[in-house]
Amino acid sequence: MINRSTTEKVKERADIEDVVNDYVPLKKKGQNLWACCPFHNESTPSFSVSPAKQIYKCFGCGKAGDPIQFVMDIEGIGFNEAIRHLAQKYGIEIEEEKQESPEAIQAYNERESLYIILNFAKDFFRNNLTTEEGRAIGLSYFKERGFNQSIIDKFDLGYALDGWDNLLKAGKQAGHSEELLLKAGLILQKEGDEKRLYDRFRGRVTFTIHNLGGKPIGFGARILTQDKKQPKYINSPETEVYHKGDTLYGIFQAKKSIREKDNCYLVEGYTDVISMHLAGIENVVASSGTSLTENQIKLIKRFTDNVTVLFDGDAAGIKASLRGIDMILEGGLNVKAVVFPQGEDPDSYSRKVGSKEFSDYLIEKAQDFIAFKIGLYADEAGKDPIKQADLIKQIVSSLSKIPDPIIRTVYVRQSASLLDIDEDIILTELNKIFIKGEKDKFFKDQRENSVETKIEDILPTKETALPDSSLIYIQEREMMRLLVTYGFEMVSEKTSACEYMLQETAELSFETPVFKKILQLYQTALSGGFMPQPDFFMSTEDQEVKKEIISMITRKYELSTLWESRHQIFTYHEADDLAKTIYDSVLHLKKRVIKKLLQEAKYKIKEAEDQKLGIESVSERLKIYMELKKFQVEIDKQLGIVVSY
Incomplete structure (x- = not known):
């Protein structure tokens, strides 16, 4: 356990405004600072931070505490881990005492060991860029992409050597066990063979995935050959410290800029994120090829209420991604969209036109999601009444996801104008969706709470x-x-x-x-x-x-x-x-x-x-x-x- 002296130093140094600002953008109102709560979805700020009292309190969900409790709540960790987190933030040396619980020691040590091994792997992959093979293959690929040394260092880019067990050997030589290398997802075990272990990442450039605090938690790796039997990208599996649905690539590098710009650009891949940083745009994250999740949306909402989704110039791909926009709307965020020319993506287009023109393009072409979605389907619908009706239904479906009634009303008016239909038609369809939702919820509750009613349950009692x-x-x-x-x-x-x-x-x-x-x-x-x-x-x-x-x-x-x-x-x-x-x-x-x-x-x-x-x-x-x-x-x-x- 961490001794009381270290805990007291952390309590003295940790400033509630400073700590919360790492996760949530605060705005001053009166004597306190306010934000939308990071612990539940809301459109009106009810999360209050008092610098004078060094506490936070959400009047919506009831979460409350001091800087240490905030870190425990936001990171989902225990007291000791929160103290370690804050001690690292403020440069406080940690002094330890003997722990009473062997289970607590084991759980903490294993988690910390995974961080240590993943950091070792990050350094190993980075150092491989200085080897003959790494320079010839990995570094040359990054240079072709226009990635300079500064950006390579910023994102901890690297290269996995083309061999069966280079990382395994290096890890064991450094004192890391095979068991933990397996748990970290860095090596694999051949099925049916208890002894055959080999590296997960081989002959690929690597992209380090960081958590919100900057620690390596996983890797993505891209193959550079034309081997059609191999997937283009492979990623770390789920581990004790890496959960894909809770993570966004680039969030550590982007969080400060997202807060300052009050907007988050959402792209698809690793190279899209890095290319935008090269173009001077740092408020960008990627879902890393996975479908957008509710927890990823909540992660963005910690820093801003505004999201701009960047789409490749491919109509079929855009339509397949629209579910993600509806999820963002449902999460209470404001959504805009930018579509690149046919055949282009953020990476290719930024390299093609340069930083200035790319930045101007993002500003000029940003559309709110209603205009964007209507424009996407309008030409296809043409004058076909069936297709027009289907378009209206799709727009109404998206509108129903918006939790804020005022914002929803504004979009209803805009939709009616763009679709050239009566506003009441949209409102009627919206009401049908809301009524159906309430009915479904009612019957679901009835099924879940259905119990046999007994006479004695309804007779007056002392309690009633x-x-x-x-x-x-x-x-x-x-x-x-x-x-x-x-x-x-x-x-x-x-x-x-x-x-x-x-x-x-x-x-x-x-x-x-x-x-x-x-x-x-x-x-x-x-x-x-x-x-x-x-x-x-x-x-x-x-x-x-x-x-x-x-x-x-x-x-x-x-x-x-x-x-x-x-x-x-x-x-x-x-x-x-x-x-x-x-x-x-x-x-x-x-x-x-x-x-x-x-x-x-x-x-x-x-x-x-x-x-x-x-x-x-x-x-x-x-x-x-x-x-x-x-x-x-x-x-x-x-x-x-x-x-x-």
């Missing part, structure tokens, strides 16, 4: 007679929020807010487990002579407590300071009369608790009557009910509530 427990949860949470936020403030000359709240709620038992834990931590700190504030709870390793505290102290909306400074419009703040705020909160909590007790007492009276327990038992329970009723009336009076009971 009780009030919604969420009401008590809300008041318990408000009490905890006030305690954590204002506990150190004085509500009178001699009494602090925490003393008053703890005294008034001493006889109450909090129902919500996380609030019980927060209260226990608070009381423990007080007993040690320390008055805890919000940052005290951020140091705990209890992620549930940290998340709840962040949620308590983070607000989705902020009132502009201009209201008071410029317009002289003054508003009430809860801290303006803290004594009243806390007093009312205590009363509201007691009111909710008493209401629940009243419901329980009422149930017990009915239970005594139904079971014929006798007049004395009923009278005793009725007496308890009336006492509780008196408390309820008194609390309502203090709250200024007039109720006729």
Whole structure:
């Protein structure tokens, strides 16, 4: 395990804005920074980052935490790996202690070993370019493509020697085991032969695939001969560190530019990405020959909401790729398309016309997806009514994927104009799709949740007679929020807010487990002579407590300071009369608790009557009910509530 000293150094150095900005473009609004959440699809930013408090909070999906938790959430890794990630980012030396779990040691070591072996393979392939074979074949191919040494270094391009086991031998000589070389996907084992191992990549130029942090996780390799028995490209298999559907080629080199340009060019192959970098366009990634996936779209959305898809000048290929555009739309991104002249692709066209003309072409020829799709099918449809109807259906299908109703409405109007049809026709077809979707979802839920209904399931029970427990949860949470936020403030000359709240709620038992834990931590700190504030709870390793505290102290909306400074419009703040705020909160909590007790007492009276327990038992329970009723009336009076009971 990483020792506490290293963890504390990381906590001190890691800046939430800096860390989040590596993954999500943040925009300032008020005192905080905002972005569309990287953890769920949304069109309106609800992901808030507070530089002052060093926390993040999504008001959509509820994700929250500090810089370390963010790295854990975004990378899908554990605490120790997140500390290592941030330590590397900030140049902090890692000091380790003995781990308690052998399984944790093994899992971490294996993952790190894969990274080490893949990095070794990357260096091996790169160094092969300096060999006689590598210069003659691999380097000459790159030079023919116009790739200079700078771009070769930037993308870790290399060459796999034309032999059965060059990498295998070099790896074993460097101390890497055959088992891990197999797990990394670098070597293969011949079927039916336990001993025959050989290199996966042989006689090919190699393209290193990096993860978001820049570590090599896999390779693509292109054959340079005309051997029709061999595929043109082969790629690393799925491994512990490489998942094709979660990866985009060039994302490490492109993420900064994508954020700055607020746009991502999406191409098909490795050489397309590299050629565009040579042309000075760095905000580009490739799906590397695989069909676009939902996770790849989410990866792009971390950095921008705008995607421009670049298509080769081949109508059949373009139509086959349109499903990808619909998926991008469904992911909440804005889509444009650029089509190159017949027979050209980003790689060939950039080399043919040069950087300046290529960049101008991308800007001039970019079309929004509606105009692009209509133009693609318009000539084919001609005046054939059947084909025209099919075109309309295809456009409506794409429109139905857009989650934002405002953007969808704008595109409906544009489509109606370009197709020269009534807007209501498109809206009618859209409604059919939405209604069908809702019906399908309803029947699917019915099938999944179908259970045999029993009579006792619908009879009144103690549980169904009780009030919604969420009401008590809300008041318990408000009490905890006030305690954590204002506990150190004085509500009178001699009494602090925490003393008053703890005294008034001493006889109450909090129902919500996380609030019980927060209260226990608070009381423990007080007993040690320390008055805890919000940052005290951020140091705990209890992620549930940290998340709840962040949620308590983070607000989705902020009132502009201009209201008071410029317009002289003054508003009430809860801290303006803290004594009243806390007093009312205590009363509201007691009111909710008493209401629940009243419901329980009422149930017990009915239970005594139904079971014929006798007049004395009923009278005793009725007496308890009336006492509780008196408390309820008194609390309502203090709250200024007039109720006729």
